[in-house]
Amino acid sequence: MSVLTYSEAIRAAFDEEMARDDKVFIMGEDIGQYWGGALGELKGLWDKYGPERIRETPISETAIMGGAIGAAVTGMRPVAWMYFTDFLGVCGDEMMNQLTTMRYMFGGKAKVPVTIVVYSGAGVSAAAQHSKCIEGLLMSIPGLKIVSPSTPYDEKGLLRSAIRDDNPVLVNHHKMLIFGGVKGEVPEEEYTIPLGKADIKREGKDVTIVAWSLMLHRALDAAKKLEKDGINAEVLDPRTLVPLDTGAILKSVGKTGRLVIADEEPKMGSAACSIAAVVAEAGFDLLKKPVKLICAPDTPVPFSPPLEKFWMPSEERIIQAVKEVV
Amino acid sequence: MDLGKDKLIEIYRHMVRIRVFEERVAKEFAAGNIPGFVHLYSGEEASAVGACSALRTDDYITSTHRGHGHLIAKGGKTDRMMAELYGKKTGYNNGKGGSMHIADMDIGILGANGIVGGGLTIAGGAALSAKMRDTDQVTICFLGDGASNRGTFHEGINLAACWKLPIIYLIENNNYAESTCIADTCQIANIADRSASYGIPGVTVDGSDVLAVYEAVSAAVERARKGEGPTLVETKVCRFRGHFEGDPGGYRPDKELNEWLDKDCIATFSKKLVEMGSATKEEIAKVDQEIANEIENAVKFASESEFPAPEEALEGVYA
Numbered sequence: 001m002s003v004l005t006y007s008e009a010i011r012a013a014f015d016e017e018m019a020r021d022d023k024v025f026i027m028g029e030d031i032g033q034y035w036g037g038a039l040g041e042l043k044g045l046w047d048k049y050g051p052e053r054i055r056e057t058p059i060s061e062t063a064i065m066g067g068a069i070g071a072a073v074t075g076m077r078p079v080a081w082m083y084f085t086d087f088l089g090v091c092g093d094e095m096m097n098q099l100t101t102m103r104y105m106f107g108g109k110a111k112v113p114v115t116i117v118v119y120s121g122a123g124v125s126a127a128a129q130h131s132k133c134i135e136g137l138l139m140s141i142p143g144l145k146i147v148s149p150s151t152p153y154d155e156k157g158l159l160r161s162a163i164r165d166d167n168p169v170l171v172n173h174h175k176m177l178i179f180g181g182v183k184g185e186v187p188e189e190e191y192t193i194p195l196g197k198a199d200i201k202r203e204g205k206d207v208t209i210v211a212w213s214l215m216l217h218r219a220l221d222a223a224k225k226l227e228k229d230g231i232n233a234e235v236l237d238p239r240t241l242v243p244l245d246t247g248a249i250l251k252s253v254g255k256t257g258r259l260v261i262a263d264e265e266p267k268m269g270s271a272a273c274s275i276a277a278v279v280a281e282a283g284f285d286l287l288k289k290p291v292k293l294i295c296a297p298d299t300p301v302p303f304s305p306p307l308e309k310f311w312m313p314s315e316e317r318i319i320q321a322v323k324e325v326v
Numbered sequence: 327m328d329l330g331k332d333k334l335i336e337i338y339r340h341m342v343r344i345r346v347f348e349e350r351v352a353k354e355f356a357a358g359n360i361p362g363f364v365h366l367y368s369g370e371e372a373s374a375v376g377a378c379s380a381l382r383t384d385d386y387i388t389s390t391h392r393g394h395g396h397l398i399a400k401g402g403k404t405d406r407m408m409a410e411l412y413g414k415k416t417g418y419n420n421g422k423g424g425s426m427h428i429a430d431m432d433i434g435i436l437g438a439n440g441i442v443g444g445g446l447t448i449a450g451g452a453a454l455s456a457k458m459r460d461t462d463q464v465t466i467c468f469l470g471d472g473a474s475n476r477g478t479f480h481e482g483i484n485l486a487a488c489w490k491l492p493i494i495y496l497i498e499n500n501n502y503a504e505s506t507c508i509a510d511t512c513q514i515a516n517i518a519d520r521s522a523s524y525g526i527p528g529v530t531v532d533g534s535d536v537l538a539v540y541e542a543v544s545a546a547v548e549r550a551r552k553g554e555g556p557t558l559v560e561t562k563v564c565r566f567r568g569h570f571e572g573d574p575g576g577y578r579p580d581k582e583l584n585e586w587l588d589k590d591c592i593a594t595f596s597k598k599l600v601e602m603g604s605a606t607k608e609e610i611a612k613v614d615q616e617i618a619n620e621i622e623n624a625v626k627f628a629s630e631s632e633f634p635a636p637e638e639a640l641e642g643v644y645a
Contacts, residue, residue, distance in 0.1 A: 070451020
């Protein structure tokens with residue numbers, strides 16, 4: 001085992017996959033020799049793999065996403081480095097109408113192995129165009145798999161699986177996990193984590209807290225404090241929102257009878273809503289109390305630090321929600 | 327350019343195949359046998375056939391909502407196309423796509439596209455892939471005058487020019503983006519002139535002259551295969567029918583259409599073949615008859631094929 005930061009785990013996954021398969025290449029803005037990605041995760045890869053495979057582009061999100069699609073259906077395994085989640089709005093057609101429809105619309109004949117990588121999330125005062133989490137919005141696009149790793153271990157194993165998957169897979173990297181210097185143990189030997197498999201990050205019996213990405217860390221902190229009040233919370237990290245490990249969620253709720261979901265999205269149409277709907281439909285009888293959704297308000301992300309702090313779901317709000325249902 | 331008799335007759339055959347297919351689609355659509363909507367290519371045949379005749383089977387094309395002509399010119403099978411239009415299981419896409427989405431990956435047809443300008447960036451990706459895999463495959467991206475006003479036109483062509491990708495942007499300028507005349511939405515006479523702003527060559531040709539198109543595209547293909555980058559080729563064409571079947575019209579003067587009808591690319595080319603001594607009238611008539619039979623059989627195949635089972639709607643989302 002070695003201890004890696006989240007950022008180092010990203011670099012290691014790309015490095016090993018690019019070494020393993022010469023069809024893998026990355027295309028995006030500011031990923032070359034100077035910055036190695038806006039937050040430096042790709043530093044060194046340009047020197048190792050060169051400008052052919054670390055392919056720096058003009059500011060042309062539609063050309064990056066569309067180019068990745070065209071390269072994928074003709075035998076390459078492109079990674080579309082799309083910068084901020086918010087910029088997916090620029091290539092909405094390529095996401096909704098091309099990338100994710102192609103295989104189905106062509107009668108199952110096209111293979112579209114595109115990996116999309118984005119910075120998601122608030123917490124650095126980047127305001128409403130550089131801070132979003134939009135898992136819920138993306139979940140409503142059939143044909144797209146969605147990964148939101150919360151630890152360096154998960155990041156490396158899931159990113160490798162995403163690159164090897166023959167379908168479009170979007171991987172969210174929360175900025176706070178990179179800036180916050182989250183560290184964790186990562187095996188030296190090669191490993192992957194299958195998409196669609198949740199992970200119980202903390203075992204418990206009184207309540208299930210479902211959380212991923214940055215919120216997973218807030219949920220774990222909340223669980224630690226709740227322990228002092230004699231509440232034993234289970235924390236479940238779905239890790240991938242599509243495919244969603246509904247079996248694991250229902251199993252945990254069956255054990256605890258209570259469900260709190262922490263999600264850094266405006267509540268309406270969020271991933272939290274979809275997860276709650278799954279449990280309401282398939283596990284209503286398991287619930288002893290109503291499901292609690294701890295989400296952001298239905299507003300754009302604000303800029304000023306006190307506004308943004310208020311806006312983001314906090315550890316305190318998770319604790320309060322748990323206490324209301326236990 | 328001396329193409330030889332066989333190639334010239336092949337070009338003629340493709341053009342007739344498109345025309346007869348499209349006119350039959352119009353008829354079957356009007357009869358209620360084809361669901362959805364269709365955008366027909368009648369009148370523009372010289373553009374697709376001239377362009378695709380310069381390609382190999384392993385080269386790529388991306389097509390548009392008005393795509394039947396491109397697909398046939400690239401080698402698409404009319405029976406499986408017709409079956410797809412009918413929504414049948416035997417169609418190219420098993421009934422999942424319809425008129426605007428036919429694809430045949432085995433012969434480089436990376437899909438028609440229901441989004442105007444949707445293919446512009448995808449085609450660049452295919453060209454990039456060919457370059458990275460170190461093949462000499464080229465890609466033709468078909469688009470219309472309407473798509474030349476999309477943002478993807480700029481992003482796609484600029485990137486392809488920067489990376490010297492082996493691609494030809496084939497702009498079929500039929501003067502109307504749906505019902506809007508290009509003169510109202512573009513302030514230059516020739517869209518190919520936009521090539522100057524990307525530092526690549528651009529050429530405008532008469533799209534009713536199949537050999538002129540073939541010659542222009544062949545030069546662009548040669549340039550692409552040599553690694554010298556993209557070319558814009560604009561073909562001035564006329565669609566003989568509406569934007570879609572059922573188009574109420576009113577935006578195009580009769581005189582304009584009649585002038586194009588007078589120089590119908592197929593009639594002109596068959597006359598030329600006889601004049602050049604490349605084909606006899608009997609040989610032309612034989613081709614016409616063979617195509618008539620082929621399309622008749624395609625319709626028979628489509629109408630006699632089964633619809634997919636309803637629950638097949640659930641299949642094919644993920645690999």
